Amino acid sequence: MKRRKFIQNASLSTFGIAVGSSVFASEKKLSSIISEEIKSENSTASFPLVIATWNVNNSTAEAWRVLQEGKSALDAVEKGCMIEEANAEGQSVGIGGLPDRDGNVTLDACIMDSKGNYGAVVYLQNIMHPISVARKVMEDTPHVILAGKGAEQFAISEGFKPVDLLTDASKKAWEEWKKTSQYKPIINIENHDTIGMLAIDKNGDISGGCTTSGLAYKMAGRVGDSPIIGSGLFIDNEIGGATATGLGEEVLKTVGSFLIVELMRQGKTPQQACEEAIGRIIKKSPNFKDFQVGYIAVNKKGETGYYSIHDGFWVTKYQDGKNENIPSDFYDKK
Numbered sequence: 001m002k003r004r005k006f007i008q009n010a011s012l013s014t015f016g017i018a019v020g021s022s023v024f025a026s027e028k029k030l031s032s033i034i035s036e037e038i039k040s041e042n043s044t045a046s047f048p049l050v051i052a053t054w055n056v057n058n059s060t061a062e063a064w065r066v067l068q069e070g071k072s073a074l075d076a077v078e079k080g081c082m083i084e085e086a087n088a089e090g091q092s093v094g095i096g097g098l099p100d101r102d103g104n105v106t107l108d109a110c111i112m113d114s115k116g117n118y119g120a121v122v123y124l125q126n127i128m129h130p131i132s133v134a135r136k137v138m139e140d141t142p143h144v145i146l147a148g149k150g151a152e153q154f155a156i157s158e159g160f161k162p163v164d165l166l167t168d169a170s171k172k173a174w175e176e177w178k179k180t181s182q183y184k185p186i187i188n189i190e191n192h193d194t195i196g197m198l199a200i201d202k203n204g205d206i207s208g209g210c211t212t213s214g215l216a217y218k219m220a221g222r223v224g225d226s227p228i229i230g231s232g233l234f235i236d237n238e239i240g241g242a243t244a245t246g247l248g249e250e251v252l253k254t255v256g257s258f259l260i261v262e263l264m265r266q267g268k269t270p271q272q273a274c275e276e277a278i279g280r281i282i283k284k285s286p287n288f289k290d291f292q293v294g295y296i297a298v299n300k301k302g303e304t305g306y307y308s309i310h311d312g313f314w315v316t317k318y319q320d321g322k323n324e325n326i327p328s329d330f331y332d333k334k
């Protein structure tokens with residue numbers, strides 16, 4: 001009898017005799033046996049793992065540390081994203097994010113767990129950790145998205161401290177930008193680096209988070225793809241997960257992260273799925289030379305993929321004990 005068949009049979013008989021909490025314990029044991037099975041079938045894939053957009057080794061290291069403690073992928077992505085949110089030198093996420101054209105730093109974030117639960121905040125001001133507020137929305141409210149003042153009031157009621165998110169460096173950059181005040185978004189790969197993170201924990205469960213200050217000098221009130229389920233992030237624990245960085249308007253129009261997960265459901269590898277999702281954007285947007293989008297994806301086996309429109313997109317992957325920066329392949333080879 002093949003090992004997988006034996007495991008399936010074992011699953012039925014184990015379930016048949018177990019009751020109450022012992023069902024849970026048996027299922028947990030079973031899921032770790034299945035994890036081993038999946039690992040041995042594909043030697044290039046393994047978990048736990050963390051993958052994130054851009055070069056964010058400190059964030060992936062924190063997420064990996066959390067996973068090594070045996071905690072969930074959800075805990076890992078929250079703690080990992082928090083590192084970048086607290087990094088005042090990063091001008092696209094959390095404190096130090098570049099403001100909108102009126103000088104206000106407004107943050108978007110979402111989080112999604114392996115059970116399909118989701119929480120998000122949009123247009124959040126004065127709070128350092130939108131990813132954690134998003135998790136609170138998911139876990140402590142009957143809603144999935146809170147916006148603006150309501151999100152801020154909710155965060156404060158949950159104990160988050162108000163802070164001024166506009167650093168001197170970002171204020172200076174904004175004042176410089178105001179000299180020309182081009183309200184048309186100036187897009188390039190340097191001013192746009194949302195952090196999206198996907199993790200698989202030791203049980204093989206997948207979660208993801210996505211956090212951003214959005215497009216630099218955006219119109220007041222603009223919200224991008226990052227906090228919108230299916231666009232900036234999507235997880236289906238049976239299949240895998242995907243997340244996006246780059247010009248949110250383009251990701252939103254193609255519901256990019258959901259598309260990638262559905263392509264993986266149809267049998268594509270994470271790499272093939274990311275490439276096809278970028279292909280959709282290229283096909284629909286003749287001006288693709290003017291903006292960047294990058295995707296990362298992971299499947300249930302722990303295989304990963306990443307792809308972007310232009311050169312310059314990097315990912316950070318922590319797998320098999322190695323925390324690596326990897327340049328992504330890209331579409332526009334000129």
Ligand code: GLY
Pocket residue numbers: 194212213214215223224225226244245246247248249
């Ligand atoms: N991808 C982030 C944004 O467009 O806001």
